Amino acid sequence: MDLGEVLRIVKKNTSYFFPEEEFVEKYRAFAEGRRGPLRVKFGADPTRPDLHLGHYVSLRKLKDLQDLGFEIIIIIGDFTAMIGDPSGRSKARPRLTPEEVKANAKTYFEQVFRVLDARRTRVEYNSTWLSKLTPQDIIELSARYTVSRMLERDDFHKRMEAQEPIYIHEFLYPLFQAYDSVHLRADMEVGGQDQVFNFALTRDIQKAYGQEPEIILTVPLLIGLDGVKKMSKSENNYIAFNDSPEDMYGKVMSIRDELMEDYYRLVLYYDEDRMAEIRKLIERDPLRAKERLAYEITRIFHGEEGARRGREHFNRVFRKRDLPDDIPVLRTDEPVKLSEALLMGGLVKSRNEFRRLLSQGSIRIDGQKVFEDKLIDRSTVVRVGKRRFLKIELS
RNA sequence: GGGCGGGUACCCAAGCGGCCAACGGGGGCAGACUGUAAAUCUGCUGGGCUUCGCCCUUCGUAGGUUCGAAUCCUACCCCGCCCA
Numbered sequence: 240m241d242l243g244e245v246l247r248i249v250k251k252n253t254s255y256f257f258p259e260e261e262f263v264e265k266y267r268a269f270a271e272g273r274r275g276p277l278r279v280k281f282g283a284d285p286t287r288p289d290l291h292l293g294h295y296v297s298l299r300k301l302k303d304l305q306d307l308g309f310e311i312i313i314i315i316g317d318f319t320a321m322i323g324d325p326s327g328r329s330k331a332r333p334r335l336t337p338e339e340v341k342a343n344a345k346t347y348f349e350q351v352f353r354v355l356d357a358r359r360t361r362v363e364y365n366s367t368w369l370s371k372l373t374p375q376d377i378i379e380l381s382a383r384y385t386v387s388r389m390l391e392r393d394d395f396h397k398r399m400e401a402q403e404p405i406y407i408h409e410f411l412y413p414l415f416q417a418y419d420s421v422h423l424r425a426d427m428e429v430g431g432q433d434q435v436f437n438f439a440l441t442r443d444i445q446k447a448y449g450q451e452p453e454i455i456l457t458v459p460l461l462i463g464l465d466g467v468k469k470m471s472k473s474e475n476n477y478i479a480f481n482d483s484p485e486d487m488y489g490k491v492m493s494i495r496d497e498l499m500e501d502y503y504r505l506v507l508y509y510d511e512d513r514m515a516e517i518r519k520l521i522e523r524d525p526l527r528a529k530e531r532l533a534y535e536i537t538r539i540f541h542g543e544e545g546a547r548r549g550r551e552h553f554n555r556v557f558r559k560r561d562l563p564d565d566i567p568v569l570r571t572d573e574p575v576k577l578s579e580a581l582l583m584g585g586l587v588k589s590r591n592e593f594r595r596l597l598s599q600g601s602i603r604i605d606g607q608k609v610f611e612d613k614l615i616d617r618s619t620v621v622r623v624g625k626r627r628f629l630k631i632e633l634s
Numbered sequence: 635g636g637g638c639g640g641g642u643a644c645c646c647a648a649g650c651g652g653c654c655a656a657c658g659g660g661g662g663c664a665g666a667c668u669g670u671a672a673a674u675c676u677g678c679u680g681g682g683c684u685u686c687g688c689c690c691u692u693c694g695u696a697g698g699u700u701c702g703a704a705u706c707c708u709a710c711c712c713c714g715c716c717c718a
Contacts, residue, residue: 404714494671525672
């Protein structure tokens with residue numbers, strides 16, 4: 240494969256790729272057999288094993304690199320998880336026990352290896368080397384960077400201005416992450432756009448340890464379901480790998496129209512020719528464009544069959560306002576009040592919530608709105624709002 | 635260590651003796667509309683109830699003053715800023 244083609248693949252959908260000359264040099268050496276494959280580092284956060292489409296953007300990129308013959312190294316940050324990445328956050332995360340880390344890592348890999356080839360992927364836990372660092376080592380490491388440079392980082396800067404606390408150990412996060420790269424002699428690191436600071440710092444640290452600095456490759460952040468913030472678990476605006484086909488399809492349908500283009504490009508990975516086509520479709524027939532997007536994305540994770548199921552469910556439940564084919568059932572042997580049934584079925588959290596919904600006309604029995612707490616004395620289907628259902632079976 | 639400011643519901647943030655379950659915004663939920671769980675508009679958003687009124691719990695923690703406190707006092711815990 241010629242260099243131009245390699246660069247085209249590597250640079251596709253990146254927000255930041257730097258420095259290109261260093262990459263070219265390393266790649267040439269690799270292609271000419273003067274060195275082994277480039278070691279590409281990717282950090283995983285074991286506190287949140289539930290992967291979502293935002294992660295998919297990075298993983299898809301890694302897949303390309305893997306297919307170019309590079310060595311993909313996934314770092315399970317079990318040690319750094321005790322600190323918590325300060326990126327975009329204001330609170331430290333809780334510490335995890337080794338057992339929790341192990342369990343999380345397992346679910347994590349189940350998801351990652353739907354995209355990457357497990358046999359060709361190396362996995363490392365950073366506690367392996369970080370827990371062996373002595374206080375002297377840590378002093379040595381932290382002596383390579385200054386406080387003011389650390390404070391340049393956007394997150395810290397904002398927190399300073401907002402007069403929010405910054406704890407000293409939070410400075411250690413980027414330093415330890417950098418040390419991972421030193422330990423592995425990483426040639427390249429992949430991550431989201433929000434990792435640019437950490438990666439840049441890593442380059443400096445590597446140089447300070449007399450190593451060649453890693454090449455930085457970041458992918459754009461995917462905007463989440465709220466249409467504003469980046470997709471993340473803590474914002475609860477994400478589409479997870481493990482969402483059911485119905486949820487996945489529905490969630491994609493719920494993104495705002497303006498986001499479709501991003502999703503086509505970053506998630507479906509369409510190239511420029513197809514994007515031109517898609518832009519026209521979005522313009523002409525946004526609903527069809529979104530249906531296609533929802534179908535294609537669901538298909539990645541659930542196959543053709545799952546995508547069809549998701550679409551079918553959506554059209555039935557939301558467009559036609561019919562009942563889904565899979566409704567939770569509450570069995571009872573004597574008549575119950577509607578409020579009791581919904582409480583037991585978990586459709587409402589409290590009686591007060593029930594009363595509110597009732598007065599707003601959100602509760603339907605067999606399709607008919609009800610406004611009082613009726614006694615249910617026959618088998619029936621209750622719908623709360625658009626999305627909550629309960630079948631009550633009286634025996 | 636000293637001085638000052640601050641800790642309010644899921645988040646941000648008003649309130650500063652009774653009209654406070656507590657303004658406003660965000661988020662969430664719901665209704666209308668629609669091309670969808672888009673957009674837009676509207677309502678609701680601690681719990682319980684014998685439901686248009688009542689009871690319980692909540693304003694960092696623990697006590698106290700008062701007929702009555704998120705609002706005043708005391709102690710303690712925590713955060714920010716400045717000085718050292």
